[in-house]
Amino acid sequence: MKKSFTILSGLLISAVFAASCKKDETANPLKNEFIIRTTSPMIVGQRIDFAYGAGSLNGGLSSMQVVASIPGDAGTGFETVTHRTVNAVDLTTTVATSSVTDGGASTAMLIDTNATTLRYAYVIPEAARGKQVSFSFSAKNKAGNQASTQTPAYTISKMDMARNITVVGTAAGARYFSIADMKAYTQAEVDAGNLSAKIDFVYAYAATVTPSTTAYTYGHSLVSPAASPAYFPNGFTLPSAWTKNSTLMEKKTGTAVYDGQLKGDANISIYVADLDLQRQTFDGSVNYAITLANDGSVFMKTADGKYTAFIYVNSVTNAGSTAVISLKRYQNQ
Amino acid sequence: MSSFNLLGSDNQTVLVTQPTFANGLIDTIKCTVTAVAKFGTNITKVKPYTSLGANDMLVEPFMGVWTDFTQPQTYTLVSGNRTIRKPYTITITVQR
Numbered sequence A: 001m002k003k004s005f006t007i008l009s010g011l012l013i014s015a016v017f018a019a020s021c022k023k024d025e026t027a028n029p030l031k032n033e034f035i036i037r038t039t040s041p042m043i044v045g046q047r048i049d050f051a052y053g054a055g056s057l058n059g060g061l062s063s064m065q066v067v068a069s070i071p072g073d074a075g076t077g078f079e080t081v082t083h084r085t086v087n088a089v090d091l092t093t094t095v096a097t098s099s100v101t102d103g104g105a106s107t108a109m110l111i112d113t114n115a116t117t118l119r120y121a122y123v124i125p126e127a128a129r130g131k132q133v134s135f136s137f138s139a140k141n142k143a144g145n146q147a148s149t150q151t152p153a154y155t156i157s158k159m160d161m162a163r164n165i166t167v168v169g170t171a172a173g174a175r176y177f178s179i180a181d182m183k184a185y186t187q188a189e190v191d192a193g194n195l196s197a198k199i200d201f202v203y204a205y206a207a208t209v210t211p212s213t214t215a216y217t218y219g220h221s222l223v224s225p226a227a228s229p230a231y232f233p234n235g236f237t238l239p240s241a242w243t244k245n246s247t248l249m250e251k252k253t254g255t256a257v258y259d260g261q262l263k264g265d266a267n268i269s270i271y272v273a274d275l276d277l278q279r280q281t282f283d284g285s286v287n288y289a290i291t292l293a294n295d296g297s298v299f300m301k302t303a304d305g306k307y308t309a310f311i312y313v314n315s316v317t318n319a320g321s322t323a324v325i326s327l328k329r330y331q332n333q
Numbered sequence B: 001m002s003s004f005n006l007l008g009s010d011n012q013t014v015l016v017t018q019p020t021f022a023n024g025l026i027d028t029i030k031c032t033v034t035a036v037a038k039f040g041t042n043i044t045k046v047k048p049y050t051s052l053g054a055n056d057m058l059v060e061p062f063m064g065v066w067t068d069f070t071q072p073q074t075y076t077l078v079s080g081n082r083t084i085r086k087p088y089t090i091t092i093t094v095q096r
Helices: A002-026 A187-193 A274-279
Strands: A030-036 A047-056 A061-068 A081-086 A089-094 A096-102 A105-110 A115-123 A135-141 A146-150 A160-168 A176-178 A183-185 A201-209 A216-223 A248-252 A288-292 A297-301 A307-317 A322-331 B003-007 B032-037 B047-051 B058-060 B073-078 B085-094
Touching: A030 A135, A030 A146, A047 A061, A047 A135, A061 A115, A081 A115, A105 A115, A115 A135, A160 A183, A176 A187, A183 A187, A201 A322, A216 A307, A248 A288, A274 A307, A274 A322, B003 B032, B047 B073
Parallel strands: B032 B085
Antiparallel strands: A030 A047, A047 A115, A061 A105, A061 A135, A081 A089, A096 A105, A135 A146, A160 A322, A176 A183, A176 A201, A201 A216, A216 A288, A248 A297, A297 A307, A307 A322, B003 B047, B058 B073, B073 B085
16 A cells, blocks of 8 residues: 555656646746836836846847837936846946837847846836836847736826925025926016016025014025015015915925925835825915925915925025925826 | 814924913813914914823814814813813914
């Protein structure tokens, strides 16, 4: 009985081995896989980063290709090097002779290697705003085998982003900000271009203000042109001929709302997305946000209702009456 | 009521001094709370919070929702056995 069991077990193992050998003979000797490295919102002008790897069991790789459903902007393509980390140091080795992008297709011709991973960056074009984009990766080896894989469809944000805009709270400084233009203007520029109707807030700095008899902390502030004079530094006035918009504002802080993309932080997995801007309500909001500091932020809605924006304060400097701000802007309707 | 606080849209206190029974800004005899909000506070949109003397006490209506404190607001503290009800009037003035 024991002998029979041993024979049966041997036959079973042989059968499994034969079956697995047969499977290997028909399997593609070229394997491939991708990972997406971007976790934050995909915004026009920004990159989507992938890593695409392939390995061949029967000879060297010859090329890697990716086809984007919507052609990317300049800068889209494979790197020609592969990355690895040694003792926390990023090291690279050249593995491709060329990297070419033509329309939606990017191709890298590989040097003699049986397995490697290349990074692929897709620079999001205007044509992709609010749409879905997907990617088809493929690799070939010198034996003529081909392997491919398809990514899911990724939705591109509708919002825009602008980072590190310096605003200067002096008489000649660029302190008049247009959310539509995502730009700070000086008074001379606003006058010359007749831009006052586009100005959504004024950046101002003063240690304190004295609206009546008592001085109160003021600091770095973003104030609608239509706000009460009490919320501007003492002595500050806007030209009487200017259009004075009333922008709704909801002040936040870095501990309550955080955006790694705008901050330029290593942790970009915490962010303000389209949905946050769509759902932000302004019931009972005021038209000023005072005493802002580093990592402070303000949700804003323009007077015409066209834009909802998230303004992030990267840094403030008391001595120069300056601040560096970044913003995300969503066009309503 | 042992302490009271008001938070703004940034989830930070808007009060210059947080009222407590100890600092006299909460009067448990007159059932009043008085406080001063900082310059620039949007007093029409703040969230009130309070500390109660015992875990099973209640406040009516609920706090922790956006509330307009332009005018004094009344909140009723209800004892644990639900037999004693003390309406507190909370008055906030904003630095101007």
